[in-house]
Amino acid sequence: MDIKEKVGQRIRELRRQLELSQEALANKAEVDRTYMTDVENGRRNISIEILEKIIAALEVSFAEFFDAKSFKK
Amino acid sequence: MDIKEKVGQRIRELRRQLELSQEALANKAEVDRTYMTDVENGRRNISIEILEKIIAALEVSFAEFFDAKSFKK
DNA sequence: CTGTAGACTGGCGTCGACG
DNA sequence: CCGTCGACGCCAGTCTACA
Numbered sequence: 247m248d249i250k251e252k253v254g255q256r257i258r259e260l261r262r263q264l265e266l267s268q269e270a271l272a273n274k275a276e277v278d279r280t281y282m283t284d285v286e287n288g289r290r291n292i293s294i295e296i297l298e299k300i301i302a303a304l305e306v307s308f309a310e311f312f313d314a315k316s317f318k319k
Numbered sequence: 320m321d322i323k324e325k326v327g328q329r330i331r332e333l334r335r336q337l338e339l340s341q342e343a344l345a346n347k348a349e350v351d352r353t354y355m356t357d358v359e360n361g362r363r364n365i366s367i368e369i370l371e372k373i374i375a376a377l378e379v380s381f382a383e384f385f386d387a388k389s390f391k392k
Numbered sequence: 393c394t395g396t397a398g399a400c401t402g403g404c405g406t407c408g409a410c411g
Numbered sequence: 412c413c414g415t416c417g418a419c420g421c422c423a424g425t426c427t428a429c430a
Contacts, residue, residue, distance in 0.1 A: 249371045249381075267393060278425050283395055291366045293404080293423070298322045308322075308390035317381035340412060351406050356414055366404070366423080 251288030252316045253297070258286045260304040260311070275303035324361030325389045326370070331359045333377040333384070348376035 261271050272282040277296060284290045285300070292300075301311045334344050345355040350369060357363045358373070365373075374384050 249367055253367060268395095269393070279393095280395080280397095280426080281424055284424095287395085290423070291368045291404095293364045293366050294322055294326060294370065295364045296424075297367065307392040308385045309387075310391075312381045312385040314382075318383075319380040341414095342412070352413090353407080353415080354405055357405095360414085363404070364423095369405075 248288055250291060254286045254288040256314055271303055275299040321361060323364060327359045327361040329387055344376055348372040
């Protein structure tokens with residue numbers, strides 16, 4: 247699976263744990279709502295700065311975000 | 320410290336462990352040599368796809384790359 | 393609430409050249 | 412070997428609108 251899809255799925259997973267809508271998470275991370283849709287669906291090659299904002303809004307660290315089975319080799 | 324700088328420093332750290340020059344790593348990752356310089360010096364907002372190439376060339380997983388003190392909260 | 397589409401601007405990523 | 416510069420095409424990220 248593509249890295250963009252893995253990132254999107256991880257975001258969706260953590261977002262649902264927080265019980266936030268895409269729009270609520272997008273607002274919290276200060277990114278565009280329609281862009282969040284694309285990112286979660288693995289369609290966008292996200293930059294590290296935007297990813298940082300989203301990860302912060304998901305209330306985890308970079309280490310925690312990537313500490314998931316799909317990111318381990 | 321900025322996320323771009325943290326990523327750059329982590330790349331430099333792992334690159335030196337492999338005893339590779341910037342140019343050798345750039346070739347291995349199939350990215351431009353001058354771009355590698357900027358990335359290591361925290362000047363570029365790198366995308367996830369390019370980061371994936373570099374991480375692969377560093378012979379670690381995403382989880383391992385971000386499993387460093389500077390990425391834990 | 394989520395997805396898609398279209399239009400737009402800035403900056404990512406490449407390349408050649410020079411110290 | 413590393414850093415910087417200038418030029419350039421293309422896409423990241425925003426925004427409006429419609430289902």
